[in-house]
Amino acid sequence: MANNTIKKVCVIGAGTMGAGIAAQVANAGIPVLLLDILPKEGDNRNAVAEGAVAKMLKTEPAPFMGKRAAKLVETGNIEDHLGKVAECDWVVEAIIERLDIKQDLYAKLEAVRTPGTAVSSNTSTIPLAQLTDGRSDAFKQDFLITHFFNPPRYMRLIEIVAGPHSNAETVARVSDFVDRKLGKSVVDAEDSPGFIANRVGTFWIQASVNAAFDLGVTVEEADEIGGRPMGVPKTGIFGLIDLIGIDLMPHLMKSLTSTLPADDPYVKIARSEKLIEDMIETGYTGRKGLGGFYRINREGGGKVMESKDLKSGEYRAAARPGLVRGPAAKGDLGALIEAPGKVGAYAWAVLGPTLAYAASIVPEATKSVVGVDDAMKLGYNWKMGPFEMIDRIGAAKLREKLEASDIPVPAILQQVGDQTFYRIENGKRQYFGTDGAYHDVERAEGVLLLEDIKLASEPLMKNSSAALWDVGDGVVALEFTGKMNALDGEVMKLIQKAIPLVKSDYKALVVYNEGSNFSAGANLGLALFALNIAAWSEVEKSIRGGQDAYKALKYAPFPVVSAPFGLALGGGCEILLNSDAIQAHAETYTGLVETGVGIIPGWGGCGEMLSRWADNPRQPKGPMPAVSKVFEIVSTATVAKSAAEAKDVGFLRHTDQITMNRDRLLHDAKQRALAMVDGYEAPEKPEYRLPGPTGKAALDLAVDSFHKQGKATDHDVTVAGELAYVLSGGDTDMIDTVTEAQMLKLEVEAFMRLARNPKSQARVEHMLETGKPLRN
Template structure:
């Protein structure tokens, strides 16, 4: 890491993201200056920022490791305290998603900051180059996007988005600082609408919103199909939408549809009728108390009801029954489970094939548009959306050639075809997007048409990528590996990582 020191950070904007980003920097020991606008009335000029920070500290899960760390955060307002940024090493803008307002604030920041200060924006979709227009050369050199995912303490993704004038040394520093100090999975993105994770993730959600209508599935059925059994969070699809907020989701979807007219799946980002009606009725999810699910507090146990997408009325949940799900749940190995889901002969199997095909086709066309390297899409989806497998890893699991043939045979609609480079890869004798050779994980590089090592932070060891010869002892639940330099590593794969006789045997052996 370069010698740049980050001891004091200014966070401009104390909303949900700003206050929690401030807490995360306090977690790592930095002094934080958290600023926001003046209230429209009242004598307390810091009421907005103080109330926001107090709400963040009371939230669950907590954004801060220890309540005592909150003392590291000092609050203020833009009118009285913006000049204090001259003492900060990094200024992060986290205000409303309006280009004009961001530019107005950053114009002031440009005049007050000391040369060399890092300036970044947490925008989730406004072009980085547009935000930096009109700023000084030194500002542009030290400016880029740093898109944290909410909640910052718990979701590890940090997307880095350079502008046309960003100094490569700044990006290099932020990549390493994000990984080593902030504990993030840092993914370098191109300056395209919604960047990587939201572009792919919101496409996936919107695709399912349309597929549920096409297949006549219920809200609960889709959440059962797209949760832990698929290696994804328990909140799955519709519950995740409720938590995020339908207004937020719709904002991103509309932004992609408007700003990506040449996207072959542009129509997927259009709102289905029921979703449009929900927004109009203010059924936005958890923030309004009603969304795809509703907690009926009039019942003794506070029953959770699901939304009937045809009538927009709530009804009791009925546990779905799919033979494919029953079979998949018996398999602990995620790759083998994906094959079971993909090849299922019932309605669930049909659902997985349709949703997988749409996802596979879409991500293949996003290269080189949003990134040049396919592993970055997988990294972003695992770290930002909590997927255990990224799209290309999932495609590998079910078989690249098989899925490509199935996609063609399915006669899917316009845009539902894979990019030509996938055919070229297979024609050249490369059957997968990833492979392990010599203890290193390699990915298929589209530009060079060859495999390259997946970059790792210095000192990183991935056990699954070590050669078989590194294993010195194992049983059904524990493995002892020789890492070199006289170091042994014990790992175990017991159910729920419980420590039983075989795990203890492995520890004793080591």
């Protein structure tokens, strides 16, 4: 190829995985050709691929980040359109896991592809050497395995396997593309059965199931012991099997046992249970079937969670065992495996063999312990990788218990001795290598992580809810540190202190953190406490304090760039709206959701949204269109389900930028801020032309119609009325202008009226207790 860019991709195979890969390519703004076989019936020869796209547009969670992305998918069939592969720079094969069918396809591809076009298989079971058997040297040079995880949009892991003939430049080009454009974290794997994540993950699942049957542990007990205390998904093992499908278990077992040597530890523990075979045969395959190890019994109009009794095979009401207590419940793995009774017995029966197995596949499956840990954290959502778990337990303690249990101790676990697999040296994280030496954990170019910065520096400022970090080149990062990164008075205080520091000694500020979510909004717990004791002056003080802090950021004499990801709700959304620019991770879910808890946005969100929609070139001019649109968005607590969708809703400007890879977000936000430094001027304060009482009356009529239809509750009407009052400008006349200060004053007044309302207080309390909105 003349250059190293990938401008068009072909995906062959429109099943769940192939279609999902095509959708993620389209999400990146790259045209993609999706091909599949001819349909068994009907005249539409492209029906299979077209049907896959149509299905994805209705699927939740959505494979597409926005409906516009679907337009980038061109559909076709292998018989008529394989020649179009010549237009593509990368071909991804995601068809049935049968070697003969794959090899037949590769023979056809070799005849039509442009030399230099990368070809990869999404296989998770077939060795690369077998896949390319019989192909030319030129084909082998451009061939690799790219193993995505399902669903491709949301799972960050991709395992890449290069063969001995693979061209290093081709592999690097595909790796860079899936990293930067598709947002994946690349883990280099060796050409060994199951690669990394599925090899360890399948062993872990099998060991967990075996131990439950062997030790007489119930489904609920197994999930409690083997779930959160181990730092694996809260579903636990049986909940996870229900989620991925019980019928997948025999396929995984068959594929691995057929390719692994007979003396492999997985082959030795692989076994089927008659109970599970019967469940699959009768359609009890998990959430997608009639039920699984858990099911919801809706007989008699009820809704009872039931679990499968592993002895009798019958369903019974699910229990909450409450067996794991103390340090073990808080992630102390050493305490967990030493706990008395079935807790320690089950924990060890799972962790001991699993950690030993994970250690045994280095360097066979991947060259370093980092590859194993990254694969399990990214592919199976473990909070810690196996070697990080070993460090928690202690390598010496683990070896001792393995020997006592007659479990072979892997070479690298012997080699590490009394040391740890990870250490901090000179402000750098290092890992223990198979050569017996420690090596720095390397980051790809363009990856900047706050966790690395923290190893080598102290915060410039910090308090109980926020911290300020020097991230280099004159840029400071503001980090939220509270639970769920909730926002409170301490955050606002740090913002106010940060502004003179940045003005004096730095160039720009980035709002960023590395929690699970950017921010879930204001600290509702503190708010409810203030409401319960009728501390109205404190409530109003917190609202005004938030407004002052956010506007101080907005009008600071330096660029402010917010870098959201995950949830950015309520006050977390409002800080975005008050920033000069937003560099959003693609998976940002943002919205002004305050009406769900009986209040309205109080930190400037109303005015900022009005400005965005008044400036929207697609919006009709005049005072009412923008007001109506913002009212619709905020009153319904609309949440954009991606950064792309956030642009359509107006939470992001169309000039704001999107980062696909979460690990690149801070670097990209920093570069965006630095690009704005020269000639920077703070924005002018806006003035609004708003419709006043006549506009509010029109909005009230719309709400009243929803109320009469039963789509809005009594308190919805009250909350919407206050929102309408603010957005229409209060008692202003249509010929007057409303200043930003007046808008903020209206927000405070309406907020306080709602805060005093017992129904709003009930909504706040209900949200805190249940995590769900109260419809009162």
